[in-house]
Amino acid sequence: MAIIRNICLQFPSNLSNAKAENSVTTGKILRHSFCPPCNTITSNSNNRRGILSMSAIYHGIPRKVETVDGMNVNGIHVEEAPSEEANLENESAANVSLVTRLHGRFVEGRFVYRQIFVIRSYEIGPDKTATMETLMNFLQETALNHVTSSGIGGEGFGSTREMSLRKLIWVVTRIQVQVQRYGKWGDEIEVDTWVDAEGKNGMRRDWIIRDLCTEEIITRATSTWVIMNRETRRLSKIPEAVKQELVPFYLNRLAVAPEEQDCEKIDKLNDNNSERIRSGLAPRWNDMDANQHVNNVKYIGWILESVPIEVLEDYIMTSMTFEFRRECRQSNLLESMTCPTARVMESNNNSKNKNPDLQFTHLLRLQHDKADVVRARTKWHFKLK
Incomplete structure (x- = not known):
């Protein structure tokens, strides 16, 4: 930056x-x-x-x-x-x-941070709309600028000053993104983000994306974060000094309604229950972030490597839930695994229900020892022609 x-x-x-x-x-x-x-x-x-x-x-x-x-x-x-x-x-x-x-501006008494983006030609997919990776990049950029512009930003990648003094960084443990509609090339979108406490030792960050022209909410996202020591790579409790930095910015508001939150356990895939496996996925130098591990957005592309091509062509992803299990470094090789779940709905494009046409379970794991890196669940609807 x-x-x-x-x-x-x-x-x-x-x-x-x-x-x-x-x-x-x-x-x-x-x-x-x-x-x-x-x-x-x-x-x-x-x-x-x-x-x-x-x-x-x-x-x-x-x-x-x-x-x-x-x-x-x-x-x-x-x-x-x-x-x-x-x-x-x-x-x-x-x-x-x-x-x-x-970087943007604060609204609602400095509790909500807002940015506006234009969807560029290199941020769209074959159907000329923004991809899930693009949306995740917008979420990440807004979150980081929120910390920087709040006046409490430290030297780390999204860390506060007190966190930097203690060599602490944020790591995301779970994120859920719901997409009502993907913006098109040239569309202007408005991203709002805010934070709140999550349990005794975590933080929740939420986002809403609107179409700037119509003010329609087109994406909702929520995530949970914990603190890690950047040298030992061990999780840490949130120090009291860090809590005091964050408390003035806490806003008790949910972007995703409780009844729509994906809180169910994501099943673990293995060689026996996985339908498709893609091996030999290697992180590149440019896939690494400032905290010296693979950027979270990069996992989306690797997950899609094992999704059937006919699904990518004929369906649109409407929901993605990530559960992050461990870090991935540049020296690691990954395997991408995908399996349809038992709850696959029959296509009913004339219905307004929210049941997906397809639902998949995914796993990214280290190739050498089969250790989980990311578990994920995606939901897809048939594209209207």
Whole structure:
């Protein structure tokens, strides 16, 4: 992630009005530059959206930042630029205000963190809609920026300051994602995230994804997290000092209703009850994250390696539940295993019930000793032609 130099993250006192303040007139084209006389600014007004191109310096490298109607694009949030007649002093103050919100903004009294993304061409699958991996990347990015922008972020990958002092990191133990609809290429989506306590020694993080245009909720997700020592790789209790950092941000709200939460045990697959096995899956260097283990999103692709091709072509994944069992390193080889469950429903596309057409159980395991890495359950509906 790019680091902004010589800027301290500060937030204005009235964040609830941020969205209204940052809206611009339909079709209006703005011009602004962080470091004049940087790059030439170009704009396009083919439709109702006004496009603003801006240049910011990240470690001395110019980087374009695009906005649509003054709102943040791909997680970057900027305000309306001051007029060209504004003096340099006011322009400098406006620049600082712009940079402080580069990652998104807080809403609902700083309990909810919000970002806006645009679905890019390289984030869609063969049917021109976002993939499950894309959605998981949006969730992860919003969560990390939530910690960074809250003012309690430490040196680690999503760790707080007190966690960094104690060499502690967060690890996810379970995550459930429900998809009502996948966004299309070019769609703008809005991601909200918040946290709450989970039992005596865990944290829950929830997300909601909306279609920015219609405000329809298209994805809900919930997850549980525990703390690990980054050197010993052993789980740790949450120190009291860390709890005190987190408590002011706790929000008692569920993204996934209790009756829809997938809390059932995920059965373990083996060589006898697995229908399909794909061996020899090797993590690459780019699959590793800043905590020196395989990024959680990478597991999705490996799980799908053992799903029948006709399922990938004719069905759409509507739910995925992960249960993380152990870390995976670059030196490990993995096996992907898939088996349909006993609860496979007959296809009924005219019905509005939520029963899946297909349901699978999955396992990723280490190839050398057969130890579980991830257990998963997926639900699929037949694609409407």
